[in-house]
Amino acid sequence: MSIQSKSAVAKGDGTFIITHVTVAEPKADELLVKIKAAGLCHTDYDSLSWGKPIVMGHEGAGIIEKVGKDIKGLKVGDQVLLNWATPCLQCFQCQEGNQHICENNSPVVAGGNGHTPGHAHLEGSQWEGKPIERSFNLGTLSEYALVKESAVVKVEEENLNFSAASIISCGVMTGYGSVVNSAKLAAGSSAVILGCGGVGLNVINACEISGAGKIIAVDINPNKLELAKQFGATDVILANKADKGLANVAEQVKTMLGGRGADYAFECTAIPALGAAPLAMIRNAGTAVQVSGIEEDITIDMRLFEWDKIYINPLYGKCRPQIDFPKLVRLYKKGDLKLDEMITKEYKLDDLQLALDDMLAGKNAKGVIVFD
Numbered sequence: 001m002s003i004q005s006k007s008a009v010a011k012g013d014g015t016f017i018i019t020h021v022t023v024a025e026p027k028a029d030e031l032l033v034k035i036k037a038a039g040l041c042h043t044d045y046d047s048l049s050w051g052k053p054i055v056m057g058h059e060g061a062g063i064i065e066k067v068g069k070d071i072k073g074l075k076v077g078d079q080v081l082l083n084w085a086t087p088c089l090q091c092f093q094c095q096e097g098n099q100h101i102c103e104n105n106s107p108v109v110a111g112g113n114g115h116t117p118g119h120a121h122l123e124g125s126q127w128e129g130k131p132i133e134r135s136f137n138l139g140t141l142s143e144y145a146l147v148k149e150s151a152v153v154k155v156e157e158e159n160l161n162f163s164a165a166s167i168i169s170c171g172v173m174t175g176y177g178s179v180v181n182s183a184k185l186a187a188g189s190s191a192v193i194l195g196c197g198g199v200g201l202n203v204i205n206a207c208e209i210s211g212a213g214k215i216i217a218v219d220i221n222p223n224k225l226e227l228a229k230q231f232g233a234t235d236v237i238l239a240n241k242a243d244k245g246l247a248n249v250a251e252q253v254k255t256m257l258g259g260r261g262a263d264y265a266f267e268c269t270a271i272p273a274l275g276a277a278p279l280a281m282i283r284n285a286g287t288a289v290q291v292s293g294i295e296e297d298i299t300i301d302m303r304l305f306e307w308d309k310i311y312i313n314p315l316y317g318k319c320r321p322q323i324d325f326p327k328l329v330r331l332y333k334k335g336d337l338k339l340d341e342m343i344t345k346e347y348k349l350d351d352l353q354l355a356l357d358d359m360l361a362g363k364n365a366k367g368v369i370v371f372d
Contacts (some may be wrong), residue, residue, distance in 0.1 A: 001025065007108075007142035008056040008221040008352050009083075009127055010048045010135075018350060021055060021132060023144050024124040025066065030148055032066040033080060036162035036367045039170055040153075041198065042207035042270070043138045047135050047354055054133050055125060055368075058084045060140030061165035064152070070150055079155045079331075081169050083321040084136035086150040092100015100316040105150065107136050108315060120146040127262035140166075141349065143371055157333060163346060163368045164339035167198075168328050171338065171366065173200025175268070176328060178291045179210055183264050187211030187325040188261045190283045191232070192253055194246065195269035196224040198366045199291060201342060203266045206231030209336050212264075215254065218249055227365060231338055245273070249279035257283075266291050272298050279311060289314065342366045 038061035087099035105118030217228035265278035
């Protein structure tokens with residue numbers, strides 16, 4: 001029996017509507033999840049202009065409402081985190097341990113949030129009488145999400161804080177994983193974080209958890225630098241928009257680190273003009289990490305690579321959902337991973353426009369949509 005699910009639908013022309021989507025019974029390898037909370041990030045705003053109707057949202061947590069007949073190890077009532085990088089576990093990249101760039105299921109690898117076999121059957125979600133895709137195979141800005149089994153990770157801890165849990169599956173994982181899985185930051189090392197928005201704060205927190213000796217946060221907003229201190233920054237630098245490529249900041253960083261530069265630098269601004277900036281912050285043989293996902297042409301002075309510097313562009317912090325998500329929940333329960341502190345404000349689905357406006361205005365470290 002199908003149900004009516006109140007949902008945010010991006011119309012593809014830069015606008016969205018709060019409407020109802022008809023959701024069918026799950027097929028054999030699918031589940032129906034009742035969404036309890038959904039995190040917001042800039043990708044959700046971008047999805048308004050993808051040129052096609054789509055159920056919005058790609059971060060979320062909830063409770064299993066129904067399970068397909070072939071599902072093993074999951075049952076109605078289980079608490080789950082939703083994961084958009086649904087691995088097939090069979091392709092070359094999955095076999096190499098790169099589940100986050102699965103060649104078969106990843107909507108990112110498909111390009112343009114393309115439809116992949118990681119998506120529940122298309123006819124299972126209908127709007128205005130036509131099948132509608134779910135953003136990043138999930139569509140979490142909806143009362144219910146029809147997803148493949150590979151899109152959920154069971155959480156064993158009792159009384160899960162769904163608001164906190166909902167932000168793990170994109171921004172937190174991206175920031176934490178970029179430090180721990182991708183850069184493999186060594187304890188006692190130094191790190192510079194460019195940009196202290198939601199992802200940048202998660203990078204700072206992960207550097208602290210990993211035992212970095214010096215964590216230097218850089219931003220043009222003094223309020224964000226104060227937040228950075230709460231998340232583990234040992235030092236802060238107030239940058240100037242007129243500082244091309246953050247060259248002056250790079251000199252300050254070198255002065256703070258014996259004239260040498262940092263061991264690691266993480267770019268979290270999503271500003272194309274700063275794509276090469278982390279290279280200027282690191283020592284010879286240091287590691288620069290492009291966290292924010294810049295996808296356009298930029299010009300890089302190759303002398304910035306001198307000498308033996310490494311520049312990496314990881315996706316989703318090299319996420320292995322069944323391994324990383326439970327680890328992040330444990331770190332949260334222990335008090336090391338700061339999730340509650342990350343959430344500036346909670347909203348209802350009907351207030352999505354306000355939530356997006358607040359995000360774009362930089363008012364929130366993280367906004368979360370909560371459902372009854």
